[in-house]
Amino acid sequence: MSIMKQLKEFTIPFVGLKQGKHHFEYQIDNAFFEHFEYEDFNDSSVKVDVIFNKKETLLELNFKISGFLNINCDITNEAYNQEISNEFNLIVKFGEEFNDEEIDILILPHGEYEINIQQYIYEYIVLSIPTKRIHPGVEDGTLDSEILKKLEELSPKLKENKEDEEETDPRWNTLKKLLTDK
Template identity: 30%
Template sequence: MCYLERFDIDLKALTDEVTPLSWELDDQFFASLEGAQLQGGSLHVSGSIRKATGFYELQLHTDGTVRIPCDRCLDMMDQPIGADLRLVVKLGSEYNEEDDIITVDENEGVFKAAWFIYESIALAVPIQHVHQPGDCNDAMMRVLEEHSAARSSDADAKEIDPRWSALLKLKEKSEE
């Protein structure tokens, strides 16, 4: 059995109106997905799928951490994640994804939730992710400071463009 098959939901086998769902995600989950940019983490997914007339409503909540590189020092860090996913799944003649409505081939009747769970996690990762102050790699921070200081001192050493000098004179006169 493929690792990702545990995230398959057999829609035809659902008998109750509401079926609870729960999974634990670890590094193996991320490694099993082709094309996944996130490479590891520890998360808990819980939720339910509700059978209604003509469709199924899937609601999932994910909590935990993913391992990603710090934007500042490039060391790996644990980024807390909280994500919610709501999808409507229908049975139809062929597979189709349109907005938040997924149509699954009724001959197969199986909804493969793994990639949708991954996407909800990936979208919950903040744009900027950095360690807490003081937790970054000290060696990398020293190198970063050296290069930042070199750039700013080079800018200060350059002669000011004469057009800016004229504007500075105007500014000084207006402040008097």
């Protein structure tokens, strides 16, 4: 994790928790992403449910993410709400030194008494965005956009008549005749 200031509400002091499952709920909006200097979203409203299971020698965290991110379409640049829904697991073990090289395993040094999960929430939300951001109106044809009209104009037209497709060089016709004249 970076040296970024940790937001207190995302720090879980697990040393005081009893063994078993504990539920944490977070409502994420743009202020959260501004903290990470990430300004890709016009707006956001994401609910994060965390089931924190404290076991004798390790911690299990299950993150459930649901909500929307208002982002711009890659094709038209029109803003739209992208629904997101995802689930991630994180195992926290204890060892000699801090290690977060594995995507789903975190090793905290022995003696740690709290964990801050803001970086994980941030990464899990960003990973939930489809790689291609396409306005639903582009896919179903309901979006009325100048950019789409221009793209339509510039795209090569498909030939509608199959016979046109088979139009060949007339010199081949003589050769074709040889095949059929047997």
